[in-house]
Amino acid sequence: MTANENPVTSFVDLLIVGAGPAGLVLALWASKFGMKTRIIDEKDSRVATGRADGLHSRTLEILHNFGAAQDIISRAYHINEICSWNPDPGNEYHIRRTQRTVAQPCHLSRFTQSGLNQGATEEILENKIRSEGRISVERNTIPTALRFDDKEASHHDKDVYPIFVTLRRIDPDETSVTCDGEVVGNEHSTTKNGANISTGATKDNQEIVRAKYLVGCDGAHSWIRHQVGIHMEGEKTDTHFGVMDVVPLTDFPDIRISCVIHSKHGSVMTVPRENRLVRLYVQLGETLRGNDLAGSKDVTPERILGYAKKMFQPYHIDFKICDWHSVYTVGQRLAPTFDFKNRIFLAGDSVHTHSPTLGQGMNVSMQDAYNLGWKLGMVITGVAQPSILRTYTQERWNVAKALIELDKRMTKFYSMGPSKESQDYQPFRDQFSQFISGVAITYTPSELIDIASQQDLADNIKLGQRLPSYKVVCNAEGNLVHLSDMLPNNGTWRILVFAGDLESPSQFEKVQQLGVNLESLLGRYKTADRAVFEVFLIHAGTREFNILRLHPVYHPWNDALGWDYWKVFSNDVEDFEPCQSPYDEYGVSKKHGCVVTLRPDQHVSYIGPMDSFGDLERFFCRILV
């Protein structure tokens, strides 16, 4: 193309700007839904080391359902315990262990918090996307202009492309690695793209992409956010922490345990990691006060070590290998909305930043994208009403808000020196652990969470929360399986029929009648190329029950493949393992059962009795096309 020609124009369902954790999770969904998608990133290559250092339970559950958790789990360090250390009353310049704390009550999730560097996590996600063969990250590419055509958007046609983005391939040497987030380190960016590049770009190496939907996953300095005029609210503080990943040489006995250390000289937080690394967060507060971040380049690993040495007394600590280091300034900022006209969305650091104290940055960013991805998928494939996209800001803004409140409390705890809480850490931690793990996130009623649900039918299946996974018995195979292993991220809604006691003729009759109704519902919303629903049945009896007695909707037939034997489960786990039965875990009546529906992200959207099919039908009527 010469400079005189018009740039090439292409059309996509979805354009994703930024291939960090948020962008990659969104691309995973896009790949599952087969949406025509492009994902660009200004950087030459992935983050190699450093940055976020851990994955919480809910994130691992999500990645497991994408088939990507195993690699992470086998490479990561698993955090079971946190030890708190405080000044020794005998010599207050020495520390001593005051408490061992369970990091996370084990009933919360089958996965524990895991320490692994962000680069490794991104690598695993990107490999997964590549292995599916539909989407690949286009690097060295930036958006230089964005135009939104209101008139086009107002057409009630699913094939409109109201978003015009000009893309430019950049020379890898043109920009250095951008330093975004609340954290700045020894990786300062020299040029920053944005409005300047937008006006200054030549026509060379340019193309125009017209998109139905655009998502900015472009980090804390989001160019997309600027373009649509959304501004972050909140402040930075003058509290600074030095962060480094080192292989420690030390006689500190808890160096391979995550520690919360409050010393007379300031506080340190340690997080053991893969490959003998330990992440240290070292309080630099007083030194840099009033200094903003200008001095952060002078904060070498050796200088951070100098502070740490004092705090670890009477133990010695040193290192020869430092994998990464940085300085962060505590601050909390939040955008007032995460979308622009339900066509352009923002996820991750582009709309919320906070300190790494709770280890949430990467996790919450991925969870944003996870919430958004399937909604876009259902709308773009023509299955759901575009109105469901409204729930994205609604659901995720509340999470970001709550996170920022917690982050303020936690950073105060770290910067204020030894306290009652640092001495008796367990009860303090317990207030946070559900939120930190991510499993307690509850979305409030909306078109996607049916307010008419009957929570009392399933005490431990919380409306709006993700379904916890317990082991069930595959009726036909006689194998113990985690229910969530049956719920991969394939974009379908799940109708879980807790069938109760099938030995009771009246109950059996109800379940069969529900089968007839479900078959008609499934028929109504069937698309040519993908399922909208999957039905699973879990009965309260033993697996002596012959599943072929059930209505075929519960074990669908295929002319070449025969019956589907992987949809009916029994409660009879005691036969296999000394564990609670799923009916007991979920708090469902073994006699009457109930019906539960799950969104494609496993959040519970409806709970009702066996014979209220009408409610279920009305619920889906409102959201499906």
Add this chain to the structure above:
Amino acid sequence: MTANENPVTSFVDLLIVGAGPAGLVLALWASKFGMKTRIIDEKDSRVATGRADGLHSRTLEILHNFGAAQDIISRAYHINEICSWNPDPGNEYHIRRTQRTVAQPCHLSRFTQSGLNQGATEEILENKIRSEGRISVERNTIPTALRFDDKEASHHDKDVYPIFVTLRRIDPDETSVTCDGEVVGNEHSTTKNGANISTGATKDNQEIVRAKYLVGCDGAHSWIRHQVGIHMEGEKTDTHFGVMDVVPLTDFPDIRISCVIHSKHGSVMTVPRENRLVRLYVQLGETLRGNDLAGSKDVTPERILGYAKKMFQPYHIDFKICDWHSVYTVGQRLAPTFDFKNRIFLAGDSVHTHSPTLGQGMNVSMQDAYNLGWKLGMVITGVAQPSILRTYTQERWNVAKALIELDKRMTKFYSMGPSKESQDYQPFRDQFSQFISGVAITYTPSELIDIASQQDLADNIKLGQRLPSYKVVCNAEGNLVHLSDMLPNNGTWRILVFAGDLESPSQFEKVQQLGVNLESLLGRYKTADRAVFEVFLIHAGTREFNILRLHPVYHPWNDALGWDYWKVFSNDVEDFEPCQSPYDEYGVSKKHGCVVTLRPDQHVSYIGPMDSFGDLERFFCRILV
């Protein structure tokens, strides 16, 4: 190279002929030891479907220690239960379930028997080898001449290459897939290499490889075995089974359970598998009797189905998809020795064949290679005396012999019709399950299994058997880990110090003294590039114990990496899980402990008290250089 030149000559430590399951496992070891190795196979590509259909516990343990089990486990079907079906007394031409049988007592291994086709298993092994970057399979290559130079071999020098093998690259079209084993199917070979090719080969595409050691893993018609004049002993019978992998269309309720069906019309054995497949072994006995295998080409899947249909009555069975089928004739054959002058070895089907009734063919073949590989590795790297190679035939011949005895009993059971055993299958099965799982294989005393061991110090650590794996607590990390996860196949011997009660000063003193002795032992046998030993310590107390109090041999120091925190374990598992403690599982005294050594294949070679270092030293003196 023109036909007139002499062929190129290259030198290798190890030449492996045949890249089936046995050859691939041997190549894995060779890769770990960094031996200069070539592996050739006449075939163009791997087995795609069919053949062996399952992996038993011990094989999975072995592959786990090579880091290759996870992929298999996630793709495979897991066999927990076996149902037996027999004629219904009400209508003897109908079958009915008579018993549900646990496939394998769960204390035997952490891994259960898994159904996956041989091609997938070979693929996973070959990928693993490739990923290590040292060895790759050379396909379309056969040996055409073999010469052994006795005089060269007699030099007491480790750098002699007494084996001369001429290799030839063949045109992929030249030979079709060879059909070996006791099983012949619809894949008859047309040309068979061997003596003919050996004389008929031209000099084109030829080269000479001089090897220190040669292993024939070239299957039931082993060319290597013929060359060294070892002949199989034993007979084929006239009992035939039709074997097929189909996706069944059926109302038989146990189709996703492994079944042993004895009907009036003959017997069927079913093994559910990956991807909705089920393997059926259908008795063809009477039909083909006296017919040898000539008629086996006529045995189409449809014909096998015809017999099966009768046997499954009153249930219906059919299929549209057949992945693979074959016919096998029961027979058992064994070579009188597995080596030639301790320089040329044979493994797998090349020295023993039998029926697939026990699903052992592939498993025992891999286990042969597993036994041989580390011995060759230690000898070739100059660490161990060549005399240890003698133990290969000794140890593995006994296993093959026992297998053949069991196979005879099992094939009789399948071919003789309904019986007391088929009605009450559990006690019959129980006699076999330890052997089938592979975990009970016990090697008898030799230079590698110290007869002077004190078995009473560790009731459940059986001299000569592989160490069972239980969970222990990593003292420094406070994580529950399976002991075997700490014992990857890296070629080292392991000295496990069950340290007992370290709170007792006299016991602590003994453990420290042992530490001093171990350090000197390790120093004596140190090589420049690889460890010969690893030391692990498991104490009977809680992890409040500070491991840095121990002699450094128990937590070795490295100037850049610091202390090694992954060698000391505590017994304190109750803190984490309701399970037995390792001291209880292993039957070791919590007070006095004991010392156990493991060979690189995890077989227990020595058990002694804390203060008998002299015995341990003498043991290693005999085998190490």
